[in-house]
Amino acid sequence: MTLAVRCRNVVKSFDSEAGPLRVLHGVDIDVPWGEMTMLVGPSGCGKTTLLSIVSGILSFDSGAVEVDGHDVARMSDSARVAFRRANLGFIFQQYNLLPALTAAENAAVPLVAAGIDLETAAKKAMPLLERLGMGEHARKLPRQLSGGQQQRVAIARALVHEPKLVVCDEPTAALDATGGRNAMELLRAASVRADRATIVVTHDHRIFDFADRIVRMEDGRIAAVEDKAPEIVP
Numbered sequence: 001m002t003l004a005v006r007c008r009n010v011v012k013s014f015d016s017e018a019g020p021l022r023v024l025h026g027v028d029i030d031v032p033w034g035e036m037t038m039l040v041g042p043s044g045c046g047k048t049t050l051l052s053i054v055s056g057i058l059s060f061d062s063g064a065v066e067v068d069g070h071d072v073a074r075m076s077d078s079a080r081v082a083f084r085r086a087n088l089g090f091i092f093q094q095y096n097l098l099p100a101l102t103a104a105e106n107a108a109v110p111l112v113a114a115g116i117d118l119e120t121a122a123k124k125a126m127p128l129l130e131r132l133g134m135g136e137h138a139r140k141l142p143r144q145l146s147g148g149q150q151q152r153v154a155i156a157r158a159l160v161h162e163p164k165l166v167v168c169d170e171p172t173a174a175l176d177a178t179g180g181r182n183a184m185e186l187l188r189a190a191s192v193r194a195d196r197a198t199i200v201v202t203h204d205h206r207i208f209d210f211a212d213r214i215v216r217m218e219d220g221r222i223a224a225v226e227d228k229a230p231e232i233v234p
Contacts, residue, residue, distance in 0.1 A: 007065050
């Protein structure tokens, strides 16, 4: 069976005034199906860059990246967009909610992109919002929500279309301990099936026990990989 994600010798540089700045130095990583993989390490070590490359948002200089057996570099731009829309769910650090849409409508955006009308899609998003404690705020606009509430909407949006791969950048950063664990329980439910996987970039030590695998990064390289059985405390 193919891996959810397979990266080999991935190199990425950004332009700077002093010349090319290498951020990833030949990264190898495997993300199995049915597991939650966490990328951890100090700020600036390349975690978010790697996540963006896996998601097809960023290009890379050299190496190979496969998602569900598909070579990301060989896809056309339009094919990459279509693949992301159908197969990936995103939780961005900055939420990226649409200001003119309600919480329910924002959570429903992936369903609308798949061709479902907005009203029907918003109703389909409600069970997830309720599970995240957002049922009574479903009709509010983003500006009427706190940072933690916006983050919960972003989590619902990432899961509503049941994607095969969920990628998360600091999904619990704005949540308290109870809200964070509630969100992680939802994310685990999306990743423990045989045909699903989740990658989480995080600094939040409180959620490490939800991981099946912890990948530690330092200075743009993989420093260690720890396979572990999650020890989830109710």
